[in-house]
Amino acid sequence: MKALSKIALLAVASASLTACFNKSEPNYQYMPNMYEPVPYETYQESAAFPGGKEGQLPAKGSIPRGFTPYEYENSTEGLELAKANLKSPLAPEAIDLERGKQLFTIYCAICHGDKGDGKGNLVKREKFLGVPNYKDRAVTEGSIFHVITYGLNSMGSHANQLSQEERWQVTHYVMKLRSEL
């Protein structure tokens, strides 16, 4: 009986010590000395900045080191000019179709399909329609790069997801897919 009451006491004690954890909230902390950051962390909210966001826009016209601004403007004329004049800056040995494939599969294939035939997963499930087959469009590497950079009609810009070099790798892979269709 004495042992039983001790076990019961232990059970109550352990339950009361562990029951206060609410799964919908962050747990309690013991002395969070260096848990919250003193400097500003990326994406953090802070009243110190306009708009309350840590990520502020750089000054217009500034060029970070290792970046080349894209010269063609986001318009039909820009697209035509890019289609006619823009050529891949990648040397033949720098073209990595394997990486291009990986990037294409991640960012493009969901709509355009693994083969570039416009039969992506979202199209097959009829979430939306109207994704063209690469074969049906007269595209050049310049126009592909331009469209990935700015987007066109329903397609959005992918300049956020892909660096310039990655966009060229995808462009080369798209050209390869198109030749196979």
Next chain:
Amino acid sequence: MSSHYEAPIRKPLIIGDKNYHDVTVDVAAPVEGRANKQWWIAFSIALAAFLWGVACVSYTVGTGIGTWGSNKTIGWAWDITNFVWWVGIGHAGTLISAVLLLFRQKWRMAINRSAEAMTIFSVIQAAMFPVFHMGRPWLAYWVMPIPNQFGSLWVNFNSPLLWDVFAISTYLSVSLVFWWTGLLPDFAMLRDRAITPFTKKVYSILSFGWSGRAKDWQRFEEVSLVLAGLATPLVLSVHTIVSFDFATSVIPGWHTTILPPYFVAGAIFSGFAMVNTLLIIMRKLSNLEAYITIQHIELMNIIIMITGSIVGIAYITELFVAWYSGVEYEQYAFLNRATGPYWWSYALMMTCNVISPQVMWFKKIRTSIYVSFVISIVVNIGMWFERFVIIVTSLHRDYLPSSWTMFQPTFVDAGFFIGTIGFFFVLFLLYSRSFPVIAQAEVKSIMKTSSETYKKLREQGGHDNHSHSENNHH
């Protein structure tokens, strides 16, 4: 008794015409009586000092270690000085109760209880410094090797500061058990004499149902002896480990192999001085002059003299080795102690620790209660400065002259120290009014060999008919 041979040269340890009942009554009197006004005054002062210490410690923990005078060069100063000082004081208690037990010193019986109480109370004071000198004392539990969720992150067993944790905690727990075991028969005595139901209940709980049967006594003696045997290496190792905090470093003035025995000798030295300070007051205020006799004080003075001389030899050895080493850093460290900006603390330490115990060679001085009392306080001042000198003067001038600096304590440093003194006396004053301050059971065991009454009887018996007939005499 008839076969007992006691050298006639031995002076009685219990003076006055005392019998067993007198011992009981004398020991129980301070517990059973009411505290007088002086006690309340002393207690209030101690409590005020303690509360002031609590305030200073709270301020330190709440604000930071920067409230102390320590700086980037002198990271250890009063905190560790006081820690080593208090641990050192504690050592005499164990020495009296354990080492003197192993050496069958009967005179320890009247003083061991209070000496052990002093050990426990001073180790409690000491143990506060390692915790509160931490920058993040709330994480102090990390020094324990406890399985945890940091991938079972462990402690490094190579640090003497970790050994300190084990040494101090073991020392405190073993001392407490040793002390309490000895208290059982005495608590039982208080229980049996208790008049009010409340004190009856309290001392029943404290005495663990001690009934004093032969088997109990037999085991009691065995346990005491085993604990004494364990406590003796413990007392030597604890202060050795404390000395390792310094001796294992690379600081000139700290890195010496003499430190372990020298610290232990210093600990016994300062501890006995503290016992003397306390008992000289206690024997007067608690009317225990028949048990804590001038002979006890003289014997403690002799130990103070011996250990003081060992400490003196250690100082000279250090100086010799510094000169002999040919290491200019070592030589400078000792030159700096003697002639640097803290020369006065070195001079104070030398005067208090080397010269003051040497006066004990004179019997007139070591049997004088007043001089003993003064010397015992002087010794503790000196031993405080010994630790201060070792710590601060070695740190404030070491390898790089660009890091040379000075140390200036703040009121918080002092407040913490005053607080521990207050806390010590709060505990000791409470102890002196609620615990049997003399191990009456042990004192009764030497009644027939070492009390004045029986010694006289034996002498008469020996002269009368050479048959040692004191047993019949009652």
